Amino acid sequence: MIDETAIIAENVKIGSYVVIEKDVLIGNHVEIGNHVTIKEGTIVADNTVISDYSLLGKSPASNNKMARKPADDLEPLYIGEDVKIGTHCCLYRGSTLHPGVLVADIASIREHVIIGENSIVGKNVMVENNTLIGKNVTIQTGSYVTAHMVIEDDVFIGPCMSSSNDKYMASRTEKLQGPTIKKEAKIGNNASLLPGVVIGEKAIVGAGAVVTKNVPTGAIVVGNPAKEIKG
Amino acid sequence: MIDETAIIAENVKIGSYVVIEKDVLIGNHVEIGNHVTIKEGTIVADNTVISDYSLLGKSPASNNKMARKPADDLEPLYIGEDVKIGTHCCLYRGSTLHPGVLVADIASIREHVIIGENSIVGKNVMVENNTLIGKNVTIQTGSYVTAHMVIEDDVFIGPCMSSSNDKYMASRTEKLQGPTIKKEAKIGNNASLLPGVVIGEKAIVGAGAVVTKNVPTGAIVVGNPAKEIKG
Amino acid sequence: MIDETAIIAENVKIGSYVVIEKDVLIGNHVEIGNHVTIKEGTIVADNTVISDYSLLGKSPASNNKMARKPADDLEPLYIGEDVKIGTHCCLYRGSTLHPGVLVADIASIREHVIIGENSIVGKNVMVENNTLIGKNVTIQTGSYVTAHMVIEDDVFIGPCMSSSNDKYMASRTEKLQGPTIKKEAKIGNNASLLPGVVIGEKAIVGAGAVVTKNVPTGAIVVGNPAKEIKG
Numbered sequence: 001m002i003d004e005t006a007i008i009a010e011n012v013k014i015g016s017y018v019v020i021e022k023d024v025l026i027g028n029h030v031e032i033g034n035h036v037t038i039k040e041g042t043i044v045a046d047n048t049v050i051s052d053y054s055l056l057g058k059s060p061a062s063n064n065k066m067a068r069k070p071a072d073d074l075e076p077l078y079i080g081e082d083v084k085i086g087t088h089c090c091l092y093r094g095s096t097l098h099p100g101v102l103v104a105d106i107a108s109i110r111e112h113v114i115i116g117e118n119s120i121v122g123k124n125v126m127v128e129n130n131t132l133i134g135k136n137v138t139i140q141t142g143s144y145v146t147a148h149m150v151i152e153d154d155v156f157i158g159p160c161m162s163s164s165n166d167k168y169m170a171s172r173t174e175k176l177q178g179p180t181i182k183k184e185a186k187i188g189n190n191a192s193l194l195p196g197v198v199i200g201e202k203a204i205v206g207a208g209a210v211v212t213k214n215v216p217t218g219a220i221v222v223g224n225p226a227k228e229i230k231g
Numbered sequence: 232m233i234d235e236t237a238i239i240a241e242n243v244k245i246g247s248y249v250v251i252e253k254d255v256l257i258g259n260h261v262e263i264g265n266h267v268t269i270k271e272g273t274i275v276a277d278n279t280v281i282s283d284y285s286l287l288g289k290s291p292a293s294n295n296k297m298a299r300k301p302a303d304d305l306e307p308l309y310i311g312e313d314v315k316i317g318t319h320c321c322l323y324r325g326s327t328l329h330p331g332v333l334v335a336d337i338a339s340i341r342e343h344v345i346i347g348e349n350s351i352v353g354k355n356v357m358v359e360n361n362t363l364i365g366k367n368v369t370i371q372t373g374s375y376v377t378a379h380m381v382i383e384d385d386v387f388i389g390p391c392m393s394s395s396n397d398k399y400m401a402s403r404t405e406k407l408q409g410p411t412i413k414k415e416a417k418i419g420n421n422a423s424l425l426p427g428v429v430i431g432e433k434a435i436v437g438a439g440a441v442v443t444k445n446v447p448t449g450a451i452v453v454g455n456p457a458k459e460i461k462g
Numbered sequence: 463m464i465d466e467t468a469i470i471a472e473n474v475k476i477g478s479y480v481v482i483e484k485d486v487l488i489g490n491h492v493e494i495g496n497h498v499t500i501k502e503g504t505i506v507a508d509n510t511v512i513s514d515y516s517l518l519g520k521s522p523a524s525n526n527k528m529a530r531k532p533a534d535d536l537e538p539l540y541i542g543e544d545v546k547i548g549t550h551c552c553l554y555r556g557s558t559l560h561p562g563v564l565v566a567d568i569a570s571i572r573e574h575v576i577i578g579e580n581s582i583v584g585k586n587v588m589v590e591n592n593t594l595i596g597k598n599v600t601i602q603t604g605s606y607v608t609a610h611m612v613i614e615d616d617v618f619i620g621p622c623m624s625s626s627n628d629k630y631m632a633s634r635t636e637k638l639q640g641p642t643i644k645k646e647a648k649i650g651n652n653a654s655l656l657p658g659v660v661i662g663e664k665a666i667v668g669a670g671a672v673v674t675k676n677v678p679t680g681a682i683v684v685g686n687p688a689k690e691i692k693g
Binding site: 002015016017033034035049051052053082084086087088090100101102104105106118119120124136138141142155156158159160186188190204207208222223224 | 463478479481497499515517520523524525526528529550552568569586588589604606608622624625626628632652654656672674686687
Binding site for chain 2: 466477478479495496497510512513515544546548549550562563564566567568581582585586598600603604618620621622648650651652666669670672683684688
């Protein structure tokens, strides 16, 4: 089911049972797996690989309970050159993946997300809306990147990191602010980052640490609540 | 592949490569995405949206190792009016979603689950069998709702909450009992709730807290193990 | 889309929109759901059930940032008799599932993984490459099994366990070593296991514990960091 207004380079490989909607643009040597759906207007640059069952360019949904309605005037999703998208992924409109990004299987990327060159979004990682992820970042399997979070270049996030952005939990009026992780910081597996905390450059957060306040540049913190130790 | 015994309102939108099995009922103005599968007997009420790659009405499976076999005489899945189901979801037979519920992408809902009006089941949330979820509940991304758990009205659960129900871990004979979260309680991100604990009304559980015993009404608990603090 | 070189027993049930690639072998009484993709050379033994939207036999991907490139000379995936695979799963080439294994919905199993008879890989469990899982193991929903991890026979792992294998986080040169969990040990929900720790036989790790060093045979540990208590 390929819409006749989609523009697809001649050398693109397309699997079985693929849906490509109107005004989609697909560059040279792109590979599209089986059962892929690419929604209206999505742009996929050269040499990108999109694996089976992935959905590109979804629009957000909402219900009555949701205090903060998602944007409804989103630009199309843009996938840069040499990007790799795993299987069973779901990427929303209004986001940009720079060249060389790898998104592993069963990952989700919401709207208004920018991901820098060569960064890795691991398996089953959920990236919420309005998030900035720098270059050469690694986010390992199962980590959760909350909305309004900033992850600078060369950050390493181990598996199952958890973050949050709502200090008052469901306040409906307070400004949401996710954590900021500065350049080259490292976060251990299953660490919990509270709303608005800043993890300094080259800081290290231990596995299982619960970070309730800012972590200074180069510091090492562990425990619940996380406290500084000597390296 | 739409079975001829399925009853589908004339104004339903159906995507590509959809499978609808026998005796399915689909109400007015329902929207069904691409690659959706709806199993035998499932009922989908008016104005519901079902996104791509979702499976409605699955029957449970088991193997030799499993001490507690799942039920095999389940009623069909019932999806109320104005419900929204995300992409890559899997909902089982024997469960009921009341009107206005939102189930986000990559979520799973097992059998014998009831979800009240306007509640939100976030992305990648796994809801196990025999669970009661009230009205206006929010369960954020990546949280885990164990079997035999009760979540009352207006509860807020942050991202990556973990719960369990088997005090003796794989006892095979003890009664399973998940946590109970009373009205308007709030649970911080990546909190761990142990089997059978009761979180009191309007209580607050801090991010990363490990809750090993009951939390009184209105109390605030943090740490590992979680202890009460003054708010 | 079934390749003509695939060898499929006559009594196999195949759903709609299925893709079976070349040289696939499928035994007697196998059931294949809708929208399943089975990649080149995969072997599926008798009486196995593969649910909707699952992908069998994927090859690993990599990008420029990734220090450790995945293997590219993998044997085909082998699925033993009486195995059950849930929906929306992704299993890689180079792995072996022994008879009676149950893989629940939305689970992922990477390359060079061996899973012993009758073990259960729960919903949304991610199993990384080069992992050994014994017989009669239970890994509950949402747990994360890092690469180079060993799980012996009769181990029980509760929901949302997290593990890691890189002591120096992104060192690029150090040897990766995941945890080892010895026979009949039990791990509570949302526990964090650090790189290389050994959990002794019949040891118990409490819910939410952060295990930073080895746990002796039969010991019970809780807290952050985990410390031994009397049972």
